[in-house]
Amino acid sequence: MEILVCVKQVPDTAEVKIDPVKHTVIRAGVPNIFNPFDKNALEAALQIKEANAGTKVTLLSMGPEQAKEVLREGLAMGADDAYLLSDRKVGGSDTLATGYCLSMAVKKVMADKGIEHFDIILCGKQAIDGDTAQVGPQIASELGIPQLTYAAKIEVDGTKVTVHQQNEEGYIVSEVDGPVLITAVKELNEPRFPTIRGTMKAKRREIPVYSAADIGVDESKIGLDGSPTRVRKILTPPQRTQGLILKEEDPAVNVATLMEKLTAQKLI
Amino acid sequence: MDLAAYKGVYVIAEQFEGKLRNVSLELLGQGKILADGIGDDIGAVLIGSGVKPLAQELIAYGATKVYVYDDPQLANYNTSAYATVVEDFFNKVNPNVLLVGATNIGRDLGPRVANRLQTGLTADCTGLAIDNDGKTVVWTRPALGGNILAEIICPQNRPQMGTVRPNVFKKPERDDSRTGEVIDMVAPIREEDFITKFVELIKMGGGGVKIEEADVIVAGGRGMQGPDAFTGMLKDLADLMGGAVGASRAAVDAGWIDALHQVGQTGKTVGPKLYIAVGISGAIQHLAGMTGSDCIIAINKDEDAPIFQVCDFGIVGDAFQVVPKLTEAIKQYKA
Numbered sequence: 028m029e030i031l032v033c034v035k036q037v038p039d040t041a042e043v044k045i046d047p048v049k050h051t052v053i054r055a056g057v058p059n060i061f062n063p064f065d066k067n068a069l070e071a072a073l074q075i076k077e078a079n080a081g082t083k084v085t086l087l088s089m090g091p092e093q094a095k096e097v098l099r100e101g102l103a104m105g106a107d108d109a110y111l112l113s114d115r116k117v118g119g120s121d122t123l124a125t126g127y128c129l130s131m132a133v134k135k136v137m138a139d140k141g142i143e144h145f146d147i148i149l150c151g152k153q154a155i156d157g158d159t160a161q162v163g164p165q166i167a168s169e170l171g172i173p174q175l176t177y178a179a180k181i182e183v184d185g186t187k188v189t190v191h192q193q194n195e196e197g198y199i200v201s202e203v204d205g206p207v208l209i210t211a212v213k214e215l216n217e218p219r220f221p222t223i224r225g226t227m228k229a230k231r232r233e234i235p236v237y238s239a240a241d242i243g244v245d246e247s248k249i250g251l252d253g254s255p256t257r258v259r260k261i262l263t264p265p266q267r268t269q270g271l272i273l274k275e276e277d278p279a280v281n282v283a284t285l286m287e288k289l290t291a292q293k294l295i
Numbered sequence: 296m297d298l299a300a301y302k303g304v305y306v307i308a309e310q311f312e313g314k315l316r317n318v319s320l321e322l323l324g325q326g327k328i329l330a331d332g333i334g335d336d337i338g339a340v341l342i343g344s345g346v347k348p349l350a351q352e353l354i355a356y357g358a359t360k361v362y363v364y365d366d367p368q369l370a371n372y373n374t375s376a377y378a379t380v381v382e383d384f385f386n387k388v389n390p391n392v393l394l395v396g397a398t399n400i401g402r403d404l405g406p407r408v409a410n411r412l413q414t415g416l417t418a419d420c421t422g423l424a425i426d427n428d429g430k431t432v433v434w435t436r437p438a439l440g441g442n443i444l445a446e447i448i449c450p451q452n453r454p455q456m457g458t459v460r461p462n463v464f465k466k467p468e469r470d471d472s473r474t475g476e477v478i479d480m481v482a483p484i485r486e487e488d489f490i491t492k493f494v495e496l497i498k499m500g501g502g503g504v505k506i507e508e509a510d511v512i513v514a515g516g517r518g519m520q521g522p523d524a525f526t527g528m529l530k531d532l533a534d535l536m537g538g539a540v541g542a543s544r545a546a547v548d549a550g551w552i553d554a555l556h557q558v559g560q561t562g563k564t565v566g567p568k569l570y571i572a573v574g575i576s577g578a579i580q581h582l583a584g585m586t587g588s589d590c591i592i593a594i595n596k597d598e599d600a601p602i603f604q605v606c607d608f609g610i611v612g613d614a615f616q617v618v619p620k621l622t623e624a625i626k627q628y629k630a
Contacts, residue, residue, distance in 0.1 A: 040440025041580065052443055122418075126410060156439055158560060159418035161406035164374075168410035173491045174374055176403045189494070193554070194399040195507070196311065197499030199372070203491040214554055255415030255452040259433065262444040267586055270607035274598065281610045282620040285592070286628065288608060294569055294590055295536065295625060 028082040028183075030072045031136065031145040033129060033166070034065040034101055036094040037156040045263055052261075061097045064151025068211040070218040072149050073105045075183050083107045085145075087136060089117060089129055095234050102229035103221030109232070110136050114239040119251030122157075126165020128249055131242040133170060139235075144172075147188065148208040152177055160210070167208035175201050176210040298430070301453040303360075304330040304392040306339045307381060308353055309400060315349055317466060317508060318396030322459055323357040324467035325423050326394050329432060332425030335391060336360060338475075340384050342377055344370035347477070354475035357467050361475060362388065366482040371493035372400050376484045378407040383483050385412055390454050392432055394423075397458035405458045415449035417457040421564070421587075423464075432457070441560040441583025461507050462566035463587060499555060504539040506556060511538030511569045512588075514558055515546055516581075518574020518595060518614055522551040528615070529573060532622045535629075541565065541585075543575045559584035574614045577602025594618065 039060045044053045069086070076082040086101045086109040088094045098109035112132040120128060137144065148170075150163035160176070167174035179198060180191035186205060191198040193212050221229070239249060247253055271288065273281040289295045304326045308319040323337060330337040338360035339353045350361040364380045381404070384390070393408075395401040397419045409416035422435030426448065434447045434457045449455045506512055513533040515524050525540055533540045542556045558565055560583040570588035575581060577593070577600055585591070586605055593606035594614050603609045610617050 038439070040442065041578065043439050043442045043579075045442055045579075052439060121415060122406065123409060123413065123415060126406075153561075155561070157418075158438065158440075159406075160402050161409070161416060161418055164403065164406035165410045168378075168407050174403070174407065175491060176374075177399050191497070192399070195505070195555075196496060197555075198497040200494040200497060201491050202494055205490065207491070212554070213548070255413075256417060256447050256449045258445050259448050260446040262435075262446065264437065264441065264444050264583070264586070267591070267605040269604050270591075270609065272598075272603055272606075272609040272611065274611035278610070278612045278616045278620055281612060282617060282624050285608055285610060285621065286624045290628060292590075295628065 028075070028079050028146045029142050029144075030075060030082060030084045031133060031148045032065070032069045032072050032084060032086050032101070032106065033148065033150045033163070034069065034086055034088050034097050035062045035154045036060070036088065036090050036097040037062045037154050040155050059093065059096070061100055062151050062154045064153060064211055064213065066151070066218040067213055067215045068149035068151050069101055069104060069106065070216045071178075071181050071211055072147070073219070074216065075147070075181070076105070079183060085136060085140070086110070087129065087132055088112070089125065089132065092236070098234055099229040099232065100221055102232055103225035104219055105225065109234050110237065111234055112237045112242065116239040116246065117249050119254065120249055121254035121256045122159050122161035122165055124249050124254045126162050126169055128242070128244055129162065130166045130169030131244045132237055133166065135237060135242040144206045146186070146206060148172070150208065150210045152210045152212050163208055163210040170208070172206045172208055173203055174208045174210070175203065177212050178209045179212050179214045181209060181215070296451065296453060298451075298453060301389045301391040303336045303338055303388070303390045304333070304394065305390045306358070306394045307401070307404070308339045308341045308349070309396050309398060310341070310343055310346055310349055313345070313349070315352060316396055316398060316461070318398060318459070318461035320356045320466045321461065321464040322394045322396060323353065325459070325464040327357050327467070329392060329423060329425055333391065333430055338362070340364070340381065342369055342380050344368075350477045354473050355469045355471045357473070359475045360478065362478045362480050364480045364482045366484070368484055369482060373489060373491065373493065374403055374407050375490065376488040377404050378411055379484050379488050380482050381408045382411050384480070385454060393454045393456045395456070395458045397460045401458050405456065409456050412454065414452040414454055414456055417447040417449070420457045420459045421463045423457070423459065431455070437560060437583050441579045460564040462564050499553065504537065506539045506541045506558065506565055507563055509539035509565070510567050511536040511571070512541045512558070512565055512567045513538055513571045513573065514541030514543065514575060515573050516543035516575030517545040517549070519546060519551065525552045528618045528622070532571070532618060535622060535625055536569070538567070543578070543581050572602050572606070573618055575602055576600045577605065
């Protein structure tokens with residue numbers, strides 16, 4: 028079985044701070060991390076590999092040269108191969124253009140590996156910097172394969188794949204026979220840590236880097252100019268103003284004051 | 296692309312078991328504001344099996360035209376089949392704007408449709424407006440974990456598409472005297488649309504009040520120290536007020552409560568009348584999902600917790616003492 032996992036290096040958004048005076052994003056000192064949901068996707072791939080002899084897990088990322096860090100981390104966790112699409116020309120791509128670029132890179136990886144298709148392509152449900160949850164489905168659409176998003180459970184039986192998809196009511200159970208793109212949620216699994224031996228080995232690995240020309244993209248469909256959407260403005264979220272803070276020693280006093288306010292304002 | 300040939304603002308209405316999702320109705324209200332700004336009509340697309348009666352409800356909430364794709368094969372949501380239907384709608388009706396609720400299904404369908412139509416899609420919007428040019432939609436959405444808001448436009452492609460978070464816009468008033476046109480459509484679905492097969496739906500949550508529809512939410516965070524508060528003290532207070540229990544990402548990550556209850560940038564956006572945040576520090580990630588609440592009460596032992604910056608009322612103290620006292624006081628008040 029051939030499995031591809033798409034991974035992204037992202038700023039750790041929990042560490043991003045806003046300059047309280049200038050209301051701008053402070054990016055300095057914010058660490059870059061392996062997108063957490065992509066780690067769940069990789070863990071799922073590795074578990075399928077362990078249960079199905081002969082399975083290979085390949086990683087693909089798009090980003091600057093630095094993104095090799097997450098690819099090496101993925102190799103250290105147990106992936107077999109890794110490829111990076113890195114080219115200034117793809118910078119500024121929106122989700123439509125990114126999905127197109129990555130789908131062309133997937134085709135290039137397939138050609139280089141001499142395989143007809145990946146049985147499963149796994150992505151995280153979304154990247155924590157953009158939170159769009161669009162690129163997985165865009166890749167699937169470009170490749171003409173079905174998608175099963177928000178996977179909280181994946182079962183593989185031969186070529187049949189059964190997925191529990193998270194939704195508002197609980198889980199939709201879907202099945203598919205043949206190539207499919209699946210996006211992973213956090214509840215899918217608990218990602219493993221890289222081993223020391225794996226990390227040492229991954230350090231020495233050559234990671235092939237594709238340019239836009241290598242993957243044969245139509246340059247009118249990539250980058251800022253090839254993207255239908257534009258960012259017009261960046262704003263800081265509106266602030267709510269602080270209300271009444273009660274900090275008496277005795278909780279009963281605070282509760283009594285709160286009740287007075289709530290009943291006076293008919294909030295309960 | 297002749298942009299002037301594309302007219303009308305349409306909501307892709309989502310229904311579940313014969314009931315329209317609130318977000319679809321909320322979008323009819325905000326969609327009408329956009330349509331008025333452009334000088335266009337507001338309409339809806341209804342997809343499913345046996346759903347035609349819901350068309351009247353969409354009209355009562357403001358749709359002037361409802362295109363109905365009613366087909367037994369569309370009984371259960373299927374990405375490809377539904378995308379084929381929306382693609383058909385676009386090709387026949389040439390809409391200017393398509394609005395989709397940012398539910399899991401909406402976020403699954405949106406990008407598939409946008410890719411087929413090779414247009415832009417803005418995800419998880421929390422603001423919608425018409426630009427000064429009178430034709431371009433300005434989509435506002437949180438990014439970078441809720442730290443910033445980005446205004447996105449899609450000036451040269453049609454349709455202009457966005458998924459919009461539930462509970463951001465108020466549901467318009469229902470008016471059953473409104474009239475509108477119901478247009479029956481034939482779903483041109485193909486065998487290859489059904490490569491993935493629906494097996495079953497496993498319902499979770501035990502039928503209690505859902506956070507996305509609750510008027511009162513009692514939410515717990517890291518300060519709850521374990522799962523017990525979520526089934527005990529927080530639930531008692533929520534039940535008393537006819538509300539639902541919510542949670543921060545920290546509590547969900549710790550495994551204390553199911554992810555269906557998570558409020559925040561990676562969870563759900565909620566807009567209840569009353570939001571009681573208990574032992575929640577108020578990371579920006581969490582605030583992105585709940586600052587639209589009418590009234591916020593924060594209970595936290597850390598006086599410096601950021602949640603106090605956004606609350607209407609705050610109590611500094613031990614939640615395990617404050618919450619039972621508050622529950623008791625409300626119980627007495629109601630008696």
